[in-house]
Amino acid sequence: MAVNEGLSIGALAKRTGLAVSAIRYYEAQGLIAPWRNAGGQRRFDRADLRRLSFIMIAQQFGFTLPQIKAELDQLPGGRTPTKTDWTRISQSFRAALDARITTLTKLRDNLDGCIGCGCLSLEACALYNPVDRAGEKGPGPRYLMGDEPAA
Amino acid sequence: MAVNEGLSIGALAKRTGLAVSAIRYYEAQGLIAPWRNAGGQRRFDRADLRRLSFIMIAQQFGFTLPQIKAELDQLPGGRTPTKTDWTRISQSFRAALDARITTLTKLRDNLDGCIGCGCLSLEACALYNPVDRAGEKGPGPRYLMGDEPAA
């Protein structure tokens, strides 16, 4: 129990509320990179708490793990990220979030227009058009909420 | 090609942009209930175009199929839904949507507060709290975007 040996996976799980299995899964997906102690057990930095926190928040916002990884990959490799580093990625994150809120609000406003007519008609309803366009992309995974597939 | 024999699944697919397989899947999930012609092929009402349209729109908003089914189940059983019926479910739908936008906006505002400090700290960050609460629900499926699991 020396002070500088890092956190165990169980400790991380307790502090984040994540399941141990989820943390291991994030490692497998390249979102977090613990080292190993002499016995082969994972040890984590305190900075990893922040990474996990970011992952959980971004998931609440509806981002996929590859998208989140892309954001986290912008953090510096060789050193512990500074506040400035986190501020930078929070900002890029906020832009994506703003776009999502805008889309949702626009769709809601279209829905308001439709409540009066009760139509949802394929020919006339303002709500139908964005849906139609998604359909025209052809078969394959249909993306949600106006987002493009993960980069 | 008599006038009143209903639409084939292919016709529905063309008019909605959905895949035929998706429509059959929705039937299996109880979201739509075609009848069969003498040869065993599915035949659909024109009103089913509206149901499918609603499904597609609701999915854009991030609702799951069970949630959408719950809304559609409120439509009358014995007759073709009227505009009033659709208006009623659009309104209940809008309320759910409003809640979603509110949550997202609140989270975004919290993020704004965090950009200044760059923290995302588990102890202090305003963003952490909602995440933490989700974690406290214990193991099992973690719900997204502040929604409760489908009824």
Add this chain to the structure above:
DNA sequence: GTAATTGCTAAACCTCACTTTAGGTCAAGG
């Protein structure tokens, strides 16, 4: 020192929302 925890890996399993495949049937046009 030993028992209970906690951690390890690999592989199987799960839900959601579908698509694809395989093998066969139905309907419409020439």
Add this chain to the structure above:
DNA sequence: CCTTGACCTAAAGTGAGGTTTAGCAATTAC
């Protein structure tokens, strides 16, 4: 009549995001 295209079912496959299981090793608590 016969071919072509649309349709049928059941079952398996997909990919995201994990959890569960099995069997074993390391750590911690007493």
